[in-house]
Amino acid sequence: MGKKTEKEEFAYGKGDLCTVEITDIGNDGEGIGKIDGYTLFVKDAVIGDRTKVKIMKAKKNYAYAHLEEVMEPSGDRVKPLCSVSRQCGGCQTQSMSYERELKFKQGKVRNNLVRLGGFDGDFIDSIMEPIIGMEEPWRYRNKAQFPMGRDKEGRIIAGFYAGRTHSIIPVTDCLIGTAENKEILDIIISHMEKYGIEPYDEATGNGLLRHVLIRKGFVSSEIMVCLVINYRKDKIKVDVTSPVGDNTDYIVCQRELVSDLCKVEGMTSISVSINTDKTNVIMGTEIHTLWGKDTISDTLCGLKFEISPLSFYQVNPVQAEKLYGQAIEYAGLTGKETVWDLYCGIGTITLAMAKAAGHVYGVEIIPDAIRDARNNAIRNGIDNASFLCGKAEEVLPEFYENAIREGSDRDDETGISLTQAIHPDVIVVDPPRKGCDQDCIDTMLKMEPAKIVYVSCDSATLARDLRLLADGGYELAAVRPCDMFCHTVHVETVALLKRTATKY
Numbered sequence: 001m002g003k004k005t006e007k008e009e010f011a012y013g014k015g016d017l018c019t020v021e022i023t024d025i026g027n028d029g030e031g032i033g034k035i036d037g038y039t040l041f042v043k044d045a046v047i048g049d050r051t052k053v054k055i056m057k058a059k060k061n062y063a064y065a066h067l068e069e070v071m072e073p074s075g076d077r078v079k080p081l082c083s084v085s086r087q088c089g090g091c092q093t094q095s096m097s098y099e100r101e102l103k104f105k106q107g108k109v110r111n112n113l114v115r116l117g118g119f120d121g122d123f124i125d126s127i128m129e130p131i132i133g134m135e136e137p138w139r140y141r142n143k144a145q146f147p148m149g150r151d152k153e154g155r156i157i158a159g160f161y162a163g164r165t166h167s168i169i170p171v172t173d174c175l176i177g178t179a180e181n182k183e184i185l186d187i188i189i190s191h192m193e194k195y196g197i198e199p200y201d202e203a204t205g206n207g208l209l210r211h212v213l214i215r216k217g218f219v220s221s222e223i224m225v226c227l228v229i230n231y232r233k234d235k236i237k238v239d240v241t242s243p244v245g246d247n248t249d250y251i252v253c254q255r256e257l258v259s260d261l262c263k264v265e266g267m268t269s270i271s272v273s274i275n276t277d278k279t280n281v282i283m284g285t286e287i288h289t290l291w292g293k294d295t296i297s298d299t300l301c302g303l304k305f306e307i308s309p310l311s312f313y314q315v316n317p318v319q320a321e322k323l324y325g326q327a328i329e330y331a332g333l334t335g336k337e338t339v340w341d342l343y344c345g346i347g348t349i350t351l352a353m354a355k356a357a358g359h360v361y362g363v364e365i366i367p368d369a370i371r372d373a374r375n376n377a378i379r380n381g382i383d384n385a386s387f388l389c390g391k392a393e394e395v396l397p398e399f400y401e402n403a404i405r406e407g408s409d410r411d412d413e414t415g416i417s418l419t420q421a422i423h424p425d426v427i428v429v430d431p432p433r434k435g436c437d438q439d440c441i442d443t444m445l446k447m448e449p450a451k452i453v454y455v456s457c458d459s460a461t462l463a464r465d466l467r468l469l470a471d472g473g474y475e476l477a478a479v480r481p482c483d484m485f486c487h488t489v490h491v492e493t494v495a496l497l498k499r500t501a502t503k504y
């Protein structure tokens with residue numbers, strides 16, 4: 001055994017088989033075992049398993065190994081419900097009991113706060129609350145984006161990418177998604193076959209249909225389908241962007257597709273999104289509604305929301321209500337407070353907080369989402385929320401600098417005091433995975449809110465940002481993970497910071 005190079009000798013080499021006991025879990029849910037101090041990372045192995053593995057890639061101190069056989073299963077091992085759970089990149093922890101998965105996520109957040117945030121382990125243990133798990137952790141996603149392609153036999157398929165690749169694992173009835181996904185995809189695939197509509201080919205840039213976005217309002221039961229197409233007017237003779245009913249020469253097949261799709265129970269909106277770029281970004285920014293409404297509606301925290309294809313909306317609404325509830329509790333609103341909600345999307349947290357606050361400012365980068373947010377405020381009779389469109393790291397410093405320069409102390413738009421606006425009681429942030437920009441953090445510190453509530457979908461960037469806020473005069477008062485993405489390694493967290501010192 002072993003592989004020799006001129007420089008170093010590794011304990012194991014590619015292709016070696018070994019037996020290893022899995023004693024830990026990595027951040028990506030992989031099993032970790034050790035043989036004489038040499039570390040093996042084994043995807044799909046569960047902590048407590050005794051396994052036979054094959055070394056795939058060996059380094060000096062560690063190797064990646066393939067799980068060949070579970071010789072003695074861990075007490076935490078369960079049979080995955082999905083038949084493609086190992087190949088598909090969507091789920092990573094289906095072989096683990098749900099209880100164990102929750103424990104793994106609690107540990108992941110804790111470890112990131114300690115290792116990457118530099119917080120003391122005992123301190124984190126004293127302020128961290130137990131993860132909010134889901135009672136029924138299946139069929140929880142209200143949104144799915146299926147890439148389209150062909151399998152080796154040339155059949156048109158829809159599914160999800162295999163982990164870290166762009167090869168599509170065919171799966172139309174994903175068990176964390178809605179039951180309607182399969183019905184909708186079956187209609188689209190048979191339609192493509194009938195009319196010779198090509199799925200998009202990433203390698204050549206040819207083909208029409210790239211992705212199918214399906215969204216369902218769990219309370220409203222309304223369904224939206226958005227077909228992401230590689231549509232170039234010069235290449236395709238027909239106008240696939242014309243709404244049904246237009247008198248242009250739009251294609252029979254489109255009329256037929258729309259008429260088949262709108263028979264699906266709950267169908268409310270059918271649209272196309274044009275994306276002709278060679279990019280990993282799924283949605284194009286140009287959207288044309290072919291049939292029905294431009295949006296679907298849903299109810300969250302007792303508020304009604306309209307959601308456009310391009311707007312962000314939490315994918316697990318059952319858990320989102322619990323998450324928002326926790327964020328509102330941490331904010332400790334009494335009806336008078338001025339609040340900023342940065343990265344507000346369609347205004348879900350903003351409007352939920354507005355019910356209990358004096359005035360709330362929402363900031364969001366996507367114009368469609370801001371338009372939805374403003375309409376959502378009107379629809380819900382909320383007049384103490386205002387929305388600003390732009391990057392949080394630009395909008396917030398500009399607002400702050402302008403207010404400092406401004407002679408008058410009244411925000412003309414909202415009628416509230418500018419001093420109050422730039423020294424709010426609470427700032428809520430809910431950034432994408434990359435976390436907050438430094439300019440955003442710096443301005444938040446200058447604004448000196450009494451509390452900051454940080455909602456995060458990536459505990460590594462959360463740890464980094466909490467460290468910056470802690471060094472800027474805030475005390476980390478509470479942290480609570482919430483399981484929004486059951487059977488995956490992703491975990492949402494909400495943290496509360498309280499101001500301890502005046503730095504500026």
Ligand code: SAH
Pocket residue numbers: 311312313314342343344345346347348349363364365366369390391392393430431432
């Ligand atoms: N709080 C909302 C949305 C959270 S998702 C909810 O719970 O529904 C993060 C949001 O941040 C997305 O809507 C995204 O469009 C937006 N976003 C991304 N980068 C941004 C930036 N630099 N400034 C402001 N918003 C941004």
